Amino acid sequence: MVVVTVTYTAPLNEVDPWRPAHGDWLNDLIARRLLLVAGRQVPVVGGVHLVPRMPAEDLDRLLAIDPYVLNGVATHAVVEFTPMLVAAGLEDLKSQE
Numbered sequence: 001m002v003v004v005t006v007t008y009t010a011p012l013n014e015v016d017p018w019r020p021a022h023g024d025w026l027n028d029l030i031a032r033r034l035l036l037v038a039g040r041q042v043p044v045v046g047g048v049h050l051v052p053r054m055p056a057e058d059l060d061r062l063l064a065i066d067p068y069v070l071n072g073v074a075t076h077a078v079v080e081f082t083p084m085l086v087a088a089g090l091e092d093l094k095s096q097e
Contacts, residue, residue, distance in 0.1 A: 021067035
């Protein structure tokens with residue numbers, strides 16, 4: 001499993017025009033189960049994505065086409081982890097490994 005943090009590198013007024021394209025990109029990844037969860041950080045300085053384990057090269061390729069990255073308004077940081085304990089109903093997250 002992978003946690004991806006998104007950090008805005010530009011003011012929100014420069015990020016906002018790319019928000020619809022970024023949302024479309026996220027929705028496509030969710031539809032293909034290449035992304036499990038996505039949301040904004042609080043305060044709004046970026047976002048957090050939960051991604052199933054995949055080869056690092058594949059993840060790098062996916063993140064490189066994020067409209068925020070393509071337009072120079074955000075960067076990503078990646079942390080891989082192994083889910084050991086999960087709440088009831090989320091057992092499938094453990095099988096990602």
